[in-house]
Amino acid sequence: MTVAVIGGTGLEGLDGETVPAADSAATPYGSASAIPYRSAALPGAVFLNRHADDHSLLPHEINYRANLWLLNELGVDAVVAAFAVGGISRGLANGDFVLPGQIIDYTWGREHTFANAGSLLHGDFTAPFDPGLCDTLAQAAAEVGVDASAGGVYGCTQGPRLETAAEIDRMERDGCTVVGMTAMPEAALARELGLPYAGLCMVVNPAAGRGPGAIEFADMRAVVAAAGPRLLRLVARFLVLVDHPE
Numbered sequence: 001m002t003v004a005v006i007g008g009t010g011l012e013g014l015d016g017e018t019v020p021a022a023d024s025a026a027t028p029y030g031s032a033s034a035i036p037y038r039s040a041a042l043p044g045a046v047f048l049n050r051h052a053d054d055h056s057l058l059p060h061e062i063n064y065r066a067n068l069w070l071l072n073e074l075g076v077d078a079v080v081a082a083f084a085v086g087g088i089s090r091g092l093a094n095g096d097f098v099l100p101g102q103i104i105d106y107t108w109g110r111e112h113t114f115a116n117a118g119s120l121l122h123g124d125f126t127a128p129f130d131p132g133l134c135d136t137l138a139q140a141a142a143e144v145g146v147d148a149s150a151g152g153v154y155g156c157t158q159g160p161r162l163e164t165a166a167e168i169d170r171m172e173r174d175g176c177t178v179v180g181m182t183a184m185p186e187a188a189l190a191r192e193l194g195l196p197y198a199g200l201c202m203v204v205n206p207a208a209g210r211g212p213g214a215i216e217f218a219d220m221r222a223v224v225a226a227a228g229p230r231l232l233r234l235v236a237r238f239l240v241l242v243d244h245p246e
């Protein structure tokens with residue numbers, strides 16, 4: 001199985017020698033965020049940085065359709081997406097990992113479908129994250145000693161600003177347990193292309209109104225630096241398990 005790993009804040013690039021997996025980032029939907037590549041750090045996977053290799057793309061600027069289309073054209077069998085998120089549930093702490101089971105979409109104005117007037121795609125989206133991939137991620141986490149809570153709801157906001165405390169209160173009432181800005185329309189586009197999709201969230205800050213003070217970007221980066229190696233170990237073990245189930 002060839003897995004596409006989509007990286008974001010927390011998994012922005014891979015160390016060591018890389019080999020391009022495509023000749024170009026061009027697609028019928030415009031340019032993808034970057035040219036996907038292969039690396040010994042994640043054997044067998046195709047890696048794509050959704051924010052571009054220089055991390056220049058804001059969440060609402062990402063060409064999600066081009067990214068998923070290009071990965072599908074490369075023949076990947078499944079997608080695992082890494083996210084940096086804020087923790088809404090009171091039990092979540094910085095550096096925790098979450099394998100969400102559901103999404104609530106609060107975004108607007110994004111190109112969110114491959115469908116057009118002549119091609120309606122009313123795909124079932126009851127379970128946006130593939131249960132089998134999620135189970136394998138959970139197994140990988142356990143085997144490398146990383147705590148990862150399974151289930152929960154990813155609330156996807158428009159960005160790039162962070163949310164107000166009242167918005168987070170509303171999202172908690174809606175059932176959201178973490179908040180991020182990039183799972184949609186990524187997950188829905190993967191579903192339209194028939195690609196099993198799973199999310200791996202790293203909590204990098206308490207959501208607005210959940211922490212002791214203002215949310216500082218420098219604090220998020222410190223969490224990413226500390227937890228990033230565990231994220232990479234988890235994904236690397238997942239790639240072994242998905243190819244050789246035990």
